Every structure is written in C-alpha cells, then in structure tokens.
Amino acid sequence: xxxxxxxxxxxxxxxxxxxxxxxxxxxxxxxxxxxxxxxxxxxxxxxxxxxxxxxxxxxxxxxxxxxxxxxxxxxxxxxxxxxxxxxxxxxxxxxxxxxxxxxxxxxxxxxxxxxxxxxxxxxxxxxxxxxxxxxxxxxxxxxxxxxxxxxxxxxxxxxxxxxxxxxxxxxxxxxxxxxxxxxxxxxxxxxxxxxxxxxxxxxxxxxxxxxxxxxxxxxxxxxxxxxxxxxxxxxxxxxxxxx
Numbered sequence: 001x002x003x004x005x006x007x008x009x010x011x012x013x014x015x016x017x018x019x020x021x022x023x024x025x026x027x028x029x030x031x032x033x034x035x036x037x038x039x040x041x042x043x044x045x046x047x048x049x050x051x052x053x054x055x056x057x058x059x060x061x062x063x064x065x066x067x068x069x070x071x072x073x074x075x076x077x078x079x080x081x082x083x084x085x086x087x088x089x090x091x092x093x094x095x096x097x098x099x100x101x102x103x104x105x106x107x108x109x110x111x112x113x114x115x116x117x118x119x120x121x122x123x124x125x126x127x128x129x130x131x132x133x134x135x136x137x138x139x140x141x142x143x144x145x146x147x148x149x150x151x152x153x154x155x156x157x158x159x160x161x162x163x164x165x166x167x168x169x170x171x172x173x174x175x176x177x178x179x180x181x182x183x184x185x186x187x188x189x190x191x192x193x194x195x196x197x198x199x200x201x202x203x204x205x206x207x208x209x210x211x212x213x214x215x216x217x218x219x220x221x222x223x224x225x226x227x228x229x230x231x232x233x234x235x236x237x238x239x240x241x242x243x
Contacts, residue, residue: 002032002125003052007043007070008059008086013107014038017057017086020114027115030122040065040073047077050140050168054125060087068092071099079166080149082121132186136162138170145170147186151215153179153197163217165202188236192221192229200236 004021008014014036025032035053037043040062056074060067071083083101085092086109093104102124103117132147149165155176162170180197183189189197192211196219205212208226211219221229 002030002054004032004034004055004057005037005043005046005053006034006057007037007040007062007067008057009038009062010059011038013059013086017109017114020109020111021057021118023111024115024118028119028122039063040067040070043070044073047074052078053081055082055084055121057084057086060085060092061089066092068095068099071096071101075099075166077166077168080146082125084117084121134182136170136172137174138172140170143170147183147188147199148201150183150199151202151213152199152217152219153183155179155195163215165215167215190229190232190236192219192225194222196220200233203233206230206233 006014006017006021008017018034018036021032021034024030035046037046040058041064056071058067058070062070067085067087071085074081074083083099085096085101085104086107087104088107090104090106096104102121105113105117133144134147134150135142135144145162145164151163151165153163153176154161158173160172160174160176160179162172164170176195180191183197184191188200190200190203191197198211198213198219202213202215203211204214206221206226206229208221210221211229213219
C-alpha cells in the first residue's frame with residue numbers, strides 16, 4: 001500500500017490534486033491512502049511523531065514555510081521518499097534538485113500530465129522495492145527496512161535498535177542473535193562488538209578500539225578483534241571493486 005501526503009495552502013488546488021490522485025488510484029487499481037495538509041508545519045508535526053509517507057506532493061509557494069524548506073525538513077526524516085513539486089512558477093525548478101525531488105510540475109496540472117508523472121514514479125518505486133529488505137516488528141507495528149538504508153544495529157538490554165540513514169531509530173523487542181544471523185546473510189554487515197552490527201558501506205575509519213561511520217556514529221571494536229575486523233572490511237571493499 002502506498003501512503004501519499006499532499007500539502008498545498010490553496011484549498012481548491014488541494015481538492016483538485018486529491019481528486020486526480022483518487023482517479024489515478026482507481027484507474028490503476030492501486031491500493032493507497034493519502035493525507036492532506038494546508039501548511040508544512042502540520043506535515044512536519046506528523047513526521048516528528050514517527051509517521052512516514054512513500055510520496056510527498058508539495059506546493060512550492062506557501063506562506064511562512066515554502067515547499068523547498070518543507071522538503072529539506074522531510075529529508076531530515078526520510079532520505080529516500082519520493083518528492084514531487086507542483087508550482088505555478090518555474091523559478092524554483094533548480095532549487096528542487098537540492099532535495100532530490102523526482103519531478104517539478106507546473107500548474108495547472110492536467111489529468112494526463114499527473115497520470116504520466118505517477119506512472120513514472122511507480123516504476124521507480126517498484127524498482128526500488130526489489131532491493132534487499134527485512135521486515136521487523138517494531139514497537140509501532142510491522143515495518144520494512146531497506147538494507148541500503150540501515151547503517152547499524154545495536155542491542156540495549158532486551159531492545160534491538162535499528163539505526164537508519166535518515167537518523168530514524170526503529171526499536172524492536174527480539175533476539176539480537178537472531179537479528180545477526182539474518183543480517184549477516186547479506187554480506188555487507190560486520191560484527192565489531194557483541195552488541196553491534198554495522199553495515200560496511202557506511203564505515204569511514206577503523207582503529208584498534210573503534211569504528212567511525214560516515215554518519216559520525218562511533219562504534220566500539222571488541223578488544224583483540226581489530227585485526228579481524230579490518231581484514232573483513234578490506235575483503236568487502238575488494239569484492240565490491242573486483243566483482
């Protein structure tokens with residue numbers, strides 16, 4: 001199921017977009033839900049509570065909080081969600097690239113144009129969904145995690161914490177040994193310490209006592225394990241360079 005957020009301060013435009021997306025859903029037989037917002041602050045408030053959307057449809061010109069500013073806030077929560085801009089002016093098109101938007105559509109938006117944009121978008125989402133993923137039962141429900149977005153995992157007591165690239169942390173109550181058995185199958189994870197599992201694509205430096213990740217997180221390296229960890233990381237890099 002796709003979850004879509006639509007944010008526009010003009011009620012007529014918001015109603016039109018909602019109707020067009022609903023028509024698209026019916027015509028393509030897609031199961032999706034959408035939430036509407038008349039300002040960016042309300043949308044950010046929802047994200048701060050842990051809610052995420054697959055697609056964000058944002059107006060550019062809004063009072064107090066522009067679409068570009070809103071998209072930057074969204075990216076602080078979610079690095080990979082699809083962002084589409086809809087605007088009556090082309091002047092912000094270049095700025096849209098700074099937040100990795102997928103399209104910039106000028107208003108008024110025709111039904112044909114919107115359907116074409118969403119067809120292309122769903123092709124990209126379907127391709128992305130073919131990536132390696134895991135399903136976890138978090139404290140907030142069942143969630144899917146892209147392996148490419150998982151930076152490291154740690155265990156604290158009986159709680160397993162999945163640290164994502166966006167900075168989001170998903171908490172689960174499960175066996176850490178089972179988590180390790182599952183993730184080590186992917187070949188990109190390393191266990192530098194009994195309480196940590198690290199995605200090697202995010203490793204920056206390794207010393208005798210710790211790892212520094214590209215996200216600036218510091219991960220301890222167990223005593224006497226540094227040489228083995230460095231060799232595993234080197235092997236991983238060489239395999240990636242010479243398939």
